[in-house]
Amino acid sequence: MNSVVEHTYELSILAKAIQHKNLSTAANHVGLSQPQLSRLIQRLESVFKVVLLDRSSRRKSGWTTTANDLAKAYLRGMGRFEAEILSVTKDREVNQLRVASLEGLADIAMDFTYHFFEKLNMRKIDLDILDYRELDSSFLAGQLDVIFTARPPSSQKFKYLAEVGYQQNKRISNNHDFLVMSPFEWMQANNSEIQGFKRIIISNSLLIRGRWLEERGGTGTLPVDAKRGKGKGFYSIYMIGNDLLSPKFWEDLLSLT
Structure with missing residues (x-):
C-alpha cells in the first residue's frame, strides 16, 4: 500500500498518457518531455513488477493491456477518493x-x-x-x-x-x-x-x-x-x-x- 501512495503522481501521469496511442504522442500532452515520461514509466514498471510499454517496435512503443488496467484502477480509486473529499469539504468556505x-x-x-x-x-x-x-x-x-x-x-x-x-x-x-x-x-x-x-x-x-x-x-x-x-x-x-x-x-x- 505504501508503494501505491508514494507513486500517486506517476500513476496520475500514466492515466493521462494512456489516452494517447504511444509514448511520443503522450509526451506532448502530459507536460513532460519524452525522456522524462519514459523514465517515469520505467519507475512504475520497477515498483509494480509489470510491463507497461510494448517495446517490440523500435520506432514507437505501444501500451500493454496491463498499462490500461492499471490506469483504470487508479482512476476508479481516485473517483472514490474525490467523492469522499468533496463530501467532507463541500460546505466549507474556499x-x-x-x-x-x-x-x-x-x-x-x-x-x-x-x-x-x-x-x-x-x-x-x-x-x-x-x-x-x-x-x-x-x-x-x-x-x-x-x-x-x-x-x-x-x-x-x-x-x-x-x-x-x-x-x-x-x-x-x-x-x-x-x-x-x-x-x-x-x-x-x-x-x-x-x-x-x-x-x-x-x-x-x-x-x-x-x-x-x-x-x-x-x-x-x-x-x-x-x-x-x-x-x-x-x-x-x-x-x-x-x-x-x-x-x-x-x-x-x-x-x-
Whole structure:
C-alpha cells in the first residue's frame, strides 16, 4: 500500500498518457518531455513488477493491456477518493486560490482575480505568469486551481472548462535578420518557417519578444487584444479548473464569466 501512495503522481501521469496511442504522442500532452515520461514509466514498471510499454517496435512503443488496467484502477480509486473529499469539504468556505495565466492573458487573469476577491470573498490568491510548458505541467500535476490559457494542457476532456474570451494574433515582419519566437512556436515550427532567417531568438517572455520586434526589428507573431466575452479571434481563451474543485465552487466561478 505504501508503494501505491508514494507513486500517486506517476500513476496520475500514466492515466493521462494512456489516452494517447504511444509514448511520443503522450509526451506532448502530459507536460513532460519524452525522456522524462519514459523514465517515469520505467519507475512504475520497477515498483509494480509489470510491463507497461510494448517495446517490440523500435520506432514507437505501444501500451500493454496491463498499462490500461492499471490506469483504470487508479482512476476508479481516485473517483472514490474525490467523492469522499468533496463530501467532507463541500460546505466549507474556499478562501484561497492558486491561479496562473499565460503572459498574453495577464489582463484577463487580473480582471477575474479582482472579481474572485470582490464576489467570492477570497482572502489570498497566488497569481503567477507562466509559459505554455510550465502552465501545462503545473496544472496537470495538480499544483494550480485555475488557469487561463489559449490551449488546453492536453486533449483529455476536462471536468471544468469554460471559454471566457478571445484574442487576436498580430504578425510583425519588418526585416529577415531575426526570427522571434516563443518556445512553443519553436517546438511546433517546421523547416520552411525558419529558412531564410540569419538569426533566431527564442524567449518565453511576451514582453521581450514584443520589445525586440519594436526596437530591433525582425519577424514574429504576437498575441494581442485579449478580451472577455464572446467574439471572433485567432485564439479562444479558456478558464480551466482543477478537477478537485467542488461543483458548487466552479458554478460560482462561472457566474463571473
